[in-house]
Amino acid sequence: MNKAPVGVLGGTFDPVHNGHLRLAMEMAIALGMDHVRLVPCARPPHRNAPTASPGQRxxxxxxxxxxxxxxxxxxxxxxxxxxxxxxxTLASMRTEMPDTPLCLIMGRDVFAHLPKWHQWERLFDSAHIVLIDRPDIQTELHPEAEKTLASRAVDDVRHLHDELSGHIYSYAPPPLAISASRIRDLLGAGESPRYLLPTAVLDDIMDAGVYMPSKPQPATAANQ
Structure with a gap:
């Protein structure tokens, strides 16, 4: 086959920031991907709902x-x-791209709990997994995740190009310590997160007032 794979990077992107974007670019460049798709999640099954609306994200x-x-x-x-x-999501992409390898990108900390995901074993019917290794994050794998990693791991990126799905490839990108929660915290405190996310995104967040601290209500005669 030897066809350039398509990367799939999911998340709430609440908001999208330079850490997400740089990671996606690293994957595209280092692993020879045709492109990487950023897939915002509408209703994450395992965490609280995003603060920003689907349309905003x-x-x-x-x-x-x-x-x-x-x-x-x-x-x-x-x-x-x-x-x-x-x-x-992966099954629908596979229907649209029957001859293109797909690579689901996730951190090792996420992979550690993969057996808790809905029909997790079927993921490999549609895609490979690219496992992001970060030296500052240590996590213990669920026994089934550890077993799956041992049986599906490959150390040659060509497997991601030559086959449609089924492998796990580990990659350690250069560190870039940026998080959406840090950006939300800064905005909530009335501080600036500039240079942590694209300027156009920050400008729109500021215009819409998303994540900003609540303004105190003016005093009335009834509560003075």
Whole structure:
């Protein structure tokens, strides 16, 4: 086959920031991907709902990747009703791209709990997994995740190009310590997160007032 794979990077992207974007670019460049799709989750099954609306999060990704052809927004989970299950997302991509290898990108800390995901074993029917290793994150794998890693691990990136799905490839990108929670905390405290996320995204967040501290209500005669 030897066809350039398509990367799939999911998350709430609440908001999208330079850490997400740089990681996606690292994957595209280092692993020879055709492009990487950023897939915002509408209703994450295992965590609280995002603060920003689906429309806002999709808009920010669209703006952030508008000048980079190797990064794309994929909003299918936002358009689908019900919980956002990754197995369904990958199956629909596989239907659309029957001859293209797909690579689901996730951190080792996420992979550690993969057996708790909905129909997790079916993920490998549609995609490979690219496992992001970070030296500052140590985690113990669920026994089934450890067993799966041992049986599916490959150390040659060509497997991601030559086969459609089924392998796990580990990659350690250069460190870039940026998080969406840190950005939300700064905005909530009235501080600036500039240079942690694209300027156009920050400008829109400021205009819309998302994540900003609540303004105190003016005193009235009744509560003075």
């Amino acid at each position: 999709a808009k920010w990704i669209r703006v952030a990747v508008s000048i980079e052809p190797r990064l794309r927004l994929d909003d299918r989970e936002l358009l689908r009703s019900g919980p956002s299950y990754t197995v369904d």
